[in-house]
Amino acid sequence: MAKPLDVSLVPTPAYVLEEGLLKRNLKLLDRVQKESGGKIILALKGFAFWSSFKWVREVLHGATASSLHEARLAKEEMRKEVHVYSVAFTDREFPEVLTIADHIVFNSFGQWRRFKPQVMAARKASEEAARAGSGKPARYVSCGIRVNPGHSEVKTPLYDPCYVNSRLGVTRDEFRPEELDGIDGLHFHAHCGNDSDTLERVVASFEERFGAFLPGLKWVNFGGGHHITKEGYDVERLIRVVKGFREKHGLDVYVEPGEAVGWRTGTLVSSVVDIVRNGMDIAILDTSATAHMPDTLEMPYRPEIRGADEPGKLAHTYRLGGLTCLAGDVIGDYSFPQALRIGDKLVFEDMIHYTIVKNTTFNGISLPSLCLWTEDGKLEVVREFGYDDYKLRNG
Numbered sequence: 001m002a003k004p005l006d007v008s009l010v011p012t013p014a015y016v017l018e019e020g021l022l023k024r025n026l027k028l029l030d031r032v033q034k035e036s037g038g039k040i041i042l043a044l045k046g047f048a049f050w051s052s053f054k055w056v057r058e059v060l061h062g063a064t065a066s067s068l069h070e071a072r073l074a075k076e077e078m079r080k081e082v083h084v085y086s087v088a089f090t091d092r093e094f095p096e097v098l099t100i101a102d103h104i105v106f107n108s109f110g111q112w113r114r115f116k117p118q119v120m121a122a123r124k125a126s127e128e129a130a131r132a133g134s135g136k137p138a139r140y141v142s143c144g145i146r147v148n149p150g151h152s153e154v155k156t157p158l159y160d161p162c163y164v165n166s167r168l169g170v171t172r173d174e175f176r177p178e179e180l181d182g183i184d185g186l187h188f189h190a191h192c193g194n195d196s197d198t199l200e201r202v203v204a205s206f207e208e209r210f211g212a213f214l215p216g217l218k219w220v221n222f223g224g225g226h227h228i229t230k231e232g233y234d235v236e237r238l239i240r241v242v243k244g245f246r247e248k249h250g251l252d253v254y255v256e257p258g259e260a261v262g263w264r265t266g267t268l269v270s271s272v273v274d275i276v277r278n279g280m281d282i283a284i285l286d287t288s289a290t291a292h293m294p295d296t297l298e299m300p301y302r303p304e305i306r307g308a309d310e311p312g313k314l315a316h317t318y319r320l321g322g323l324t325c326l327a328g329d330v331i332g333d334y335s336f337p338q339a340l341r342i343g344d345k346l347v348f349e350d351m352i353h354y355t356i357v358k359n360t361t362f363n364g365i366s367l368p369s370l371c372l373w374t375e376d377g378k379l380e381v382v383r384e385f386g387y388d389d390y391k392l393r394n395g
């Protein structure tokens with residue numbers, strides 16, 4: 001049994017990832033891979049806390065990157081398959097991406113046309129080197145096209161990849177079957193926190209539009225947004241859909257969740273710094289909604305706080321505000337069983353995915369430290385941030 005986090009040990013503000021919770025998610029993802037025959041790779045855009053990759057790489061097939069820097073991180077720290085999809089590769093970055101990636105997914109036929117000569121030259125050079133006895137097997141870069149499957153059930157427009165006039169993925173009307181020479185796979189991403197019944201409908205829409213082009217390909221990537229590790233997610237249906245698709249089409253299937261890997265794997269621990277009044281009690285914390293948990297404002301959503309409830313439910317209600325001078329840097333109103341005091345620690349639940357990767361040094365406030373809480377009850381402070389992290393990105 002993993003030991004529960006001892007909050008008193010945590011220097012604040014800090015994100016604390018718990019080994020036991022991450023391993024619980026990985027165990028479920030492992031079962032999905034084994035029973036469906038599909039391959040799961042981690043989407044770094046949602047979860048890139050690489051000190052924990054020593055556990056992730058034991059289970060998942062690799063990582064997917066959306067940029068050169070994420071691709072480098074995948075290669076250096078995950079050290080398994082590196083997949084890269086970018087909305088648009090630039091001439092400056094693409095040559096290096098090509099030296100790192102095992103799979104490259106293009107967002108348009110225009111991009112494929114632009115970079116195909118480099119891909120073909122790299123494939124040829126590596127074959128020739130292998131033939132000439134370099135000792136290394138030929139490195140084959142497998143390429144795909146992202147398509148718009150024409151169906152999505154994402155309710156928040158900011159996160160819906162298939163909104164009207166979306167720039168993400170080739171629509172059926174724009175699809176160029178005559179340009180598929182050299183392409184091995186198709187990719188779609190049309191989910192955001194959805195269950196597998198949605199996947200079933202998206203796959204049906206994808207097959208209706210693009211099924212005719214599957215013979216001759218090697219793989220299809222079902223993208224991310226599958227909330228696999230959330231309580232109540234229909235895992236058995238996911239297994240059925242992935243297995244059924246693989247068997248029907250004879251293709252490898254990849255799934256690339258970010259959120260589902262980092263889901264409920266840890267917390268953001270902060271301290272009360274001041275308490276002020278303006279018609280109600282307002283506690284100022286050493287964290288920030290906008291700088292440290294931006295999705296609470298972007299999505300928006302109300303984070304859970306350990307031991308707290310809706311305003312008015314428990315004896316003492318506070319508005320919780322962040323350290324930046326943004327007027328709207330407010331996390332929400334919460335009630336607590338006891339009055340808050342300066343120095344009290346508050347624990348925000350589920351703060352590992354889409355937080356660390358999106359945080360900023362706005363107002364020069366400190367970035368939260370990164371900590372691991374091991375199964376045997378040790379706190380490792382993996383990284384602390386200081387003045388240089390602020391200064392170097394501003395001049």
Ligand SMILES: Cc1ncc(COP(=O)(O)O)c(C=O)c1O
Binds near residue numbers: 045225226258
């Ligand atoms: C192409 C692609 N793949 C995977 C993901 C990961 O999605 P999630 O973290 O919701 O699983 C995203 C998220 O935006 C994405 O755009």
